[in-house]
Amino acid sequence: MTMKDYVIRRIIVIIPTFLLITVLTFAFVHLAPGDPLAIMQRRSKLTPEMKEMITRDLGLDQPLQTQYLIWLGRLLRGDLGFSYLEKRPVWELIVVQVPLTLELMLVAETISIIVAVVLGVIAAVKHYSIYDALASLSALLGYSIPDFWLGLIFILIFAVQLKWLPGGEVRTFGVSFPTPFHALFDHLEHLLLPALTLVVVWTAYLFRMVRSAMLEVLTQDYVTTARSKGLKESVVIYKHALRNALLPVVTYVGYSIGFLLSGAVVIEKVFDWTGLGKLMVDRAEVRDFPTLMGLSIVIAIMVLVANLASDIAYAAVDPRIRYD
């Protein structure tokens, strides 16, 4: 099988997975004990006319499977639903928030990967040294720390006490900036603390991953062979060992997108970062079910695409992968 066939096959496999996600999302909301309409009603005071409109629109008076099919049918035509509380299509609510989430995640992820690979390789090469012990212990600390609490502590120190950085939102509102450069700088200032919070936590995970992958590779026969050929240690480490150690890391990064998004959801809420995570938490507060369901689908698609990309990247870098 060629690479092209492999990619096509991987894409086809996504279809049943996607359908399963729609079933799960629908079931989560509709099978839990509690009538969505009644909960929305209690939380956000729907008028009787609105209630009737929602019932008619979503087919709430129909059997569950019909409701699911109505919803799925719209979904496949690109209609994510309508937020009755915001009186706007769900799509409009989501699309403006996507870039901010992507920005936060990309910045934090890139920095984390670089830091984790550098520190992880050094720790593995200097196995059992004091550096390795310290780095591993710090990683364990980063691994155990509640991410949202770390964010709060950063706000407490850098925004409240020292007043160096803004403690929330994505830019300073009500100020006109002389140049776009000033506006960008202002935005980056707001990005710094949430990104730093995620970097601390993610680096801890990735570090543990890189270190153990590297330690394993360093005991392999071909590394011994390379050394016994008289190659320089740096060549052995960077050319022979690191390249192979990075393979599982690539997959891990791709498959951890869901996990990373989980962290981003909470951090966005803590820092008032108006991305998908904050939207999810805010909409959950008012029990805006159409938006919550649409959001789940969009996030699930992002995760599936990331997994697909990592599979393809893995297949492309590792010649040992047989495409089946």
Add this chain to the structure above:
Amino acid sequence: MNSRQGSEKKNEEVHRPSRATRLFIVWRKLKKSELAVAGMGIVVFMSMLALLAPLIAPNYLASSGRYRYPPSMENVFGTDNYGRDLLSLVIHGARISIYVGVTAVLIELTIGVSIGMIAGYFGGIIDEILMRITDLILTLPTIMMLILILSMFEGAGIDVIIMVMGILGWPFLARVVRSEYLSLREATYVEAARSMGASNWRIIVRHILPNILSVIIVLATMDIPWFILYEATLTFLGFGDPLSSSWGVLLQNGTLYLDSAWWIITFPGLALLVTSLGFNLLGDGLRDALDIKVRE
């Protein structure tokens, strides 16, 4: 144990040290690692706090009349915005966190081990279907699913949160258990049991399960801090009972007073960090002492 046949039991005694001896060996290895001992100390300490909370801090909900007082001799952690002693609240928070960690792991174990053993032992189409679902839940953002489900409950109590976390938390465990069964079902002793006419069920529970208990124990220990952190996160985000003394609730409360009362967010968070660190240290130590390499 009683139902086990005499000859089988004798066989086991000849080939391997008794259970007590094995436990002792593990304990001796565990004791060698200072970090593991520290982790165990933290876990024991927090569990004692949790058990004895009603005795140590009986009036934890009573207002002292001093609102948002900084740490002092009477209130070591200070007081919160309702005038309650923060130390007493944090001690009662331990009760909730330990309860959450342990019960959620029990639910996770029940589901994860069952699914893993069935998928791994029987294989085929059952395995295919179960693993598809497992992978799917594993890749989706946990917090997103938790939020979606918990939105369906008006004022979800702690037990609902535990249940939902346990129901969503099993996939990784199931994968590991599955791969253990997958390789052990071909083992010689399983072949022997099969040829002696042991039923599938007996092989799964009596012959294979005891051999992978150590893997399960390590994973369960490592999952406890996850459940504790998730519960705190969810209550912090406003799911669950706003009047409970869960560390997440205390922290959410503290966000309102970031600029005037730093201690309200500092101490419950530290307690959370220490507890989670304790379980992680213990988990890492157990993994090394039992010499386990997690197969996925």
